[in-house]
Each structure stands twice: as structure tokens, then as C-alpha cells.
Amino acid sequence: MKVSKVEILNYRLLRNFSLELESELSLVIGKNNSGKTSLLSAFEKFVVESTKISIDDFNINLRERLRELVSGEKPIPTEEEYVSIGMHLRMVIKYNEQDDLGQVSELIMSLDPEDNLINLGFEYKLSHSQLVSFCSAYQEDKDNYDNDALLYISEKHGKYFGGVVRKSYLSGDFSKYTDLSKEKISLEEVLSFRSISAKRSVTNKDNDKTLSVQTAKIYKRTDETEEQKETVNLFKKKLRSTDKDLSAVYQSMFAKLLGSVERFGGISHAETSLTISSTLQHRELLEGNTTVLYRHENHDLPEHFNGLGYMNLISMIFEIDLLMTSFRRALNQRPAAINILFIEEPEAHTHPQMQYVFIKNIKALLAEGIKREDGLNVNLQTVISTHSSHIVAECDFDDIKYMKKSGGEVLCKSLKSLKDDYFKAHDEEGAGHFRFLKQYLTLHRAELFFADKVILVEGDTEKILLPAMMKKLDQEYPIEGVAPLLSQNISLVEVGAHSQIFEKFLRLVGIKTLILTDIDTGKTTVESDGKSVEKRVTKKCPPLDPGTDHTSNNALCFFYGKKREDIKFFLDLEKDNKILSYLEGWTPNKQGDLFVGFQTEEEGYRGRSFEDAFFSINKKFLGNDSARFPSLVAKHFELYVNGTYTPYEFAEKAVDKKAGLAIDILLNSVPSKGSEFSNWKTPAYIQEGLEWLRN
Numbered sequence: 001m002k003v004s005k006v007e008i009l010n011y012r013l014l015r016n017f018s019l020e021l022e023s024e025l026s027l028v029i030g031k032n033n034s035g036k037t038s039l040l041s042a043f044e045k046f047v048v049e050s051t052k053i054s055i056d057d058f059n060i061n062l063r064e065r066l067r068e069l070v071s072g073e074k075p076i077p078t079e080e081e082y083v084s085i086g087m088h089l090r091m092v093i094k095y096n097e098q099d100d101l102g103q104v105s106e107l108i109m110s111l112d113p114e115d116n117l118i119n120l121g122f123e124y125k126l127s128h129s130q131l132v133s134f135c136s137a138y139q140e141d142k143d144n145y146d147n148d149a150l151l152y153i154s155e156k157h158g159k160y161f162g163g164v165v166r167k168s169y170l171s172g173d174f175s176k177y178t179d180l181s182k183e184k185i186s187l188e189e190v191l192s193f194r195s196i197s198a199k200r201s202v203t204n205k206d207n208d209k210t211l212s213v214q215t216a217k218i219y220k221r222t223d224e225t226e227e228q229k230e231t232v233n234l235f236k237k238k239l240r241s242t243d244k245d246l247s248a249v250y251q252s253m254f255a256k257l258l259g260s261v262e263r264f265g266g267i268s269h270a271e272t273s274l275t276i277s278s279t280l281q282h283r284e285l286l287e288g289n290t291t292v293l294y295r296h297e298n299h300d301l302p303e304h305f306n307g308l309g310y311m312n313l314i315s316m317i318f319e320i321d322l323l324m325t326s327f328r329r330a331l332n333q334r335p336a337a338i339n340i341l342f343i344e345e346p347e348a349h350t351h352p353q354m355q356y357v358f359i360k361n362i363k364a365l366l367a368e369g370i371k372r373e374d375g376l377n378v379n380l381q382t383v384i385s386t387h388s389s390h391i392v393a394e395c396d397f398d399d400i401k402y403m404k405k406s407g408g409e410v411l412c413k414s415l416k417s418l419k420d421d422y423f424k425a426h427d428e429e430g431a432g433h434f435r436f437l438k439q440y441l442t443l444h445r446a447e448l449f450f451a452d453k454v455i456l457v458e459g460d461t462e463k464i465l466l467p468a469m470m471k472k473l474d475q476e477y478p479i480e481g482v483a484p485l486l487s488q489n490i491s492l493v494e495v496g497a498h499s500q501i502f503e504k505f506l507r508l509v510g511i512k513t514l515i516l517t518d519i520d521t522g523k524t525t526v527e528s529d530g531k532s533v534e535k536r537v538t539k540k541c542p543p544l545d546p547g548t549d550h551t552s553n554n555a556l557c558f559f560y561g562k563k564r565e566d567i568k569f570f571l572d573l574e575k576d577n578k579i580l581s582y583l584e585g586w587t588p589n590k591q592g593d594l595f596v597g598f599q600t601e602e603e604g605y606r607g608r609s610f611e612d613a614f615f616s617i618n619k620k621f622l623g624n625d626s627a628r629f630p631s632l633v634a635k636h637f638e639l640y641v642n643g644t645y646t647p648y649e650f651a652e653k654a655v656d657k658k659a660g661l662a663i664d665i666l667l668n669s670v671p672s673k674g675s676e677f678s679n680w681k682t683p684a685y686i687q688e689g690l691e692w693l694r695n
Helices: 036-048 060-071 128-145 149-161 210-220 226-253 255-263 308-328 352-369 389-393 416-423 428-443 446-450 460-476 499-509 554-560 567-572 610-617 634-641 647-654 658-667 684-694
Strands: 002-011 014-020 025-029 085-094 117-126 165-170 173-179 191-196 293-296 299-302 338-344 380-386 400-406 409-414 453-457 490-494 512-516 521-528 534-540 579-582 586-588 594-597
Touching: 002 036, 002 338, 014 025, 014 036, 025 036, 025 352, 025 389, 036 085, 036 117, 036 191, 036 338, 036 380, 060 085, 060 128, 060 149, 117 128, 117 149, 117 173, 128 149, 191 308, 308 338, 308 352, 352 380, 352 389, 380 389, 389 446, 400 499, 409 416, 416 428, 416 499, 428 446, 428 499, 446 490, 446 499, 453 460, 453 499, 453 684, 460 490, 460 610, 460 658, 460 684, 499 554, 512 684, 554 567, 554 594, 594 684, 610 647, 610 658, 634 647
Parallel strands: 025 380, 025 400, 191 338, 338 380, 453 490, 453 512, 512 594
Antiparallel strands: 002 014, 002 085, 014 409, 085 117, 117 165, 165 173, 293 299, 400 409, 521 534, 579 586, 579 594
């Protein structure tokens, strides 16, 4: 029995939100302010009801709709036309034939054997009569609120909305339900929700004993299972022995005080003959009287000497242990049918390696926690929210749920849905692309989930040089009111000539993307073996060479919907038509969020790759001393300098190590006023792409 889906309506940015949960672990990711904390808050306010709903929890559209009605700006609809106003959280629970339905039997609305769903709802809504009363009350009292309906709603909404109403709905028909609140049907045996907030109390101040306090709580919450009983009994035995010893010490320590009491105590000696005895209580002893120590070079040091990251990690493990005890319940009680644990931002204060360790071990830790001594296991689902790329990189791809803001609300997509998109064509290429993406994202480039913008480049040279080119643009061509590129949240990813593989993923995350690729031109010739056999041969060549008839760049062909032979289209393409948006295919759109840049003509030359495009406009930068560029073969360097080689020939023959070339360029850069890289030029196709991305 599992919660398969959670739906939230009109709660903050979660205007019409849906989240599919995995059976064990769901990793909810997204950039800052994408609704992850609101998701936890919604559970706490609707399910746990730990805090009251406030006006700030109302979605802006809901707030405005309510203000218009309460203020009288818009008429109240008739009861027949009225659709209840408010917010809700709903859960879809799936069960199967193996599940024990005893705890949820009162929630089952259908006798259809094919219907294996329970639709559980938590509503905070106005009925028609409540709305009428709300509006009437405001009209009578609006002078006291300076005719500010929103202020009145803020103070009075609880009175008219009432509390959160719990319902069980008929599948597919929310007009038919059982009102659990009216029927006094408790959910204690059905649903248990616990959470660990990102706002944890761990510090490393001298007076902090967070971990020590947690050890006391863990002891208090113990079930005293069979294997623990022997240890607990030994603990109590030691306390009784200590009580005797301490009682004798106390009599001596307080003898003078006790004598004074006897002297002034009155007539009856028995009434003033006092004894101070030690009565250590095992359940209270640990609280405030234990210190968690950690071992360092054969010395035990107090917990606050430890790093904040380690303290945070240990505290989380302690807290998880406490909550798992709560989920397991006492041996004479059954665990709830559904148990949900929400852990918010476990990465707080921890370095990347510690984050890897956490996500690698969390499933095993939870699996141990669900086991009870009587053989009954807790039915547990865990939700972890994070914006750590390191945690994402170590998580199972299918567990990931991506949240993003779009059009004033938050959307959530399961990465498993990408698989369907890639397999729609039912071909091996789509399957291969999906396997590559799945492996690539989880192992290497999980930061793509958290970036505001991304640059996809082909190789090492561009990857190393792009930060310098971005800084060069910022310094030489600053724009007032526009953040410098290096101050923006931009991920730089090397993808080879395979950017098209990421296309469906980029559409999923909706991220502004600059693709910098090579035009990769070539020409086809017919060669003979000297006999009667002729064959067509494809050779690389610069774009402006006579006979150039195709591009071998599959990414260009994919994004522009062209064939390899449509080389004239690419050679003639204007800058504005390189900006694309997706609508049943990628099409030119000046407002689009994808720019595909490739080599353009500069100073009478058009490069085929980054290297020859750079060489063609930076011959002066290279100079005459080949020793300054050890990445370039010296003999070919001389031939280029004296004009024997074209930039294309030089790039093909002289570049020994591309990463080395990028480093050589940076090492030979000369700063001047206003620019750290003043003595070389950025190829125009990269410059125009960066300008588009910055703005």
C-alpha cells in the first residue's frame, strides 16, 4: 500500500501541483524558491495541522479572487453556479490483494474489484453559505479596516473557512465522498507523517549539546525490545547501586544543614529528622547529564569541537532514529498503514563527500529502521528535497522529481517520463540516447538541474576558455542593469557533437541554453583506384572551399530540421534565426530560449572548427615565437606564421593537445585597462552567443 500521487491546489506557488511518489524514496529537486519548502509546509499544515493556515499560504490568484468577492467588486455566484473557493491537499493511495485493508476499510468508497484506489483529501474551503456570511460581515465592519478587504480576510478567514476538513472521495468523482471529520473517522491508524526540517538546531557553540539531548530522547522513546531489556536492566541495577553510595555521601555533605533544620524544627524530632537520599530516575538521567564525545587522535573531544557538517549529519541520523521509533510504535500497537518521512535539504553544512555518503546509505538506514521485533515491518515512503548536485549524482535516476516555476506556479516532472519521450520513436537510437542521458546526468552533470542557464560546448578547448571569454565580454562590453555573465548561475557542460541528445531534457527543465558547436563542413569527391572501380569519398574542408556540399554535424541538422546536404542554409543563416523555441519542433523565434551558434565569416575567412576560427583572427596574438605555445607543433607553427598554411591547415596539423592550447592562450593573455584578456579576440559566433545569453 503506497501513496502514488500527491495533488495540491492553491497553496502558495503550488497552484495546481501534482507529484508522483516512488514506493521507497523520492528525491525532489529544483532551484531555490521552486516550491520544495512549500511542499513540506503543505503537509505540515494540512495533514499534521501543526500550525494554522495564514493568508500568506493562499495562492495569489486565490487571494485576489476572494478579495474581489468579499469586497463586493464582483457579485457572489448563485449556489448552483458556485465552485468552492479554497485550497486542498489530496493523496491517491494504491493497494493490492496482498495488503491488509483493516486499517483503511472505512476509507474505501468503491466496491468495484478493479478499483484499488483510496482518494484521501484535506480541504480548506468556503461553502456557499460561508462565503455569503464572510461578505456580509465585511460590509458591516469594513470601516474599521479602512475598506481594506484583504486585511479583513487576513484576520478573519479562519472563522469562515473553519478548520481543515478530511474526506475520502470516490475515484473519479469528487462530488461523492465521506466527510471523515463529521463521521469522526480518525486517520491515526491510516497515516503518519514526520519531517526533518532544513532549519535544524545544530551549532558548534560551546554550550550546544544538541546530540546529547537527542540521546536522551532516543532512550526515552525506546521500545525496550527483547535485545535491549538486558542492557536496560543492567543500567537500572547500576543506578540502584549508585543510589546507595550517593545517599551516604549526601548525608555527610548536608549534615550541617540537616542539623540546623533539626535545631529549629519544633517539638517533634521525627518531623524534622531529614534524610537526603539519591533517587536517580533512569528515564530522566540522560537528559542534560550525557555528553556525546568523538574520537580524535586517541582523545575524546566534546561534540561542539566537531565540524558543523559532521554534527549536522550525526544529528540527522539521531533524528531519523527517533522518527523511525515513532513510526514503529510500541509492540502492542500497529504501525500506521501509510508512513511518510520528509527530509529537507540534508546537505546543509556538509561538504560534497559527506553528501555522497548520506545518499548512498540512507536507503539502508531506513530499511533497518522499518523492522520491528515482532516481524512486522513499517510501510514507509521517504521524500528528500535537495538542491545539491552531489546528492542527485548519487541517486537513482528513476527516483528524481524535478520542480520548476513556470507562469507563476510550480510544475513537477518525474524524470521517468523522459524515458517515454525518448522511446516514442521505438527505435534503437532513442533507447541509446536515453541510456546515455541517464548515465551522464547522474554521474557527471547533475548541476544542470540547478542552473538558470547552460552552455553546451563540443570540446576541452572551448570548455577551458569560455569563462575567460565571458569575463572578457563583461569587462569590455558591460551593460548597465544587466548582471555580468560570471555573476549568473550558468553551467558549462562539454557534450561533444551530441547536444541533440539533451534536447528532451532541456525542454523538461525549461532552461535557457546556448549551444556552441562546429559547422563541420565537407565535400564529396569521386576517386578511382586506377582501374574500373570508382567510389565516392567524403573529406573535411573549410566552409568557403569550392565544392563544399554538406555538414557532418548531426546536432545542426536536428535543431534546424535540415539534411546534411542543406549546407547553403547554414552558411546563409542570420543571427536572429539562430534563436529557437519549441512548438512541435524547433523553429526560429526571437523570444526563444535556445541559441545554436556555429562559425561565421570574419575578416574574409570562415572557420570549420573553434581552432581555425580562433587562429584566423588572432595571428598577431600568436606572434613569431613558437616556444610560447608548446601545445602547437613548432614546424607547423612556422609554416602558418610565414603564410604557407591556411588557418584550417594549421588547426588540422599543428594542434597537439587541445586542452594544452587553451591553457597556452590563457598564459599568454595580457591584461590592460578594462580587460584581463586584451591581446586576443573571441570568435564572432561565440561572442554573439554569449551576448544573447547574458541578456
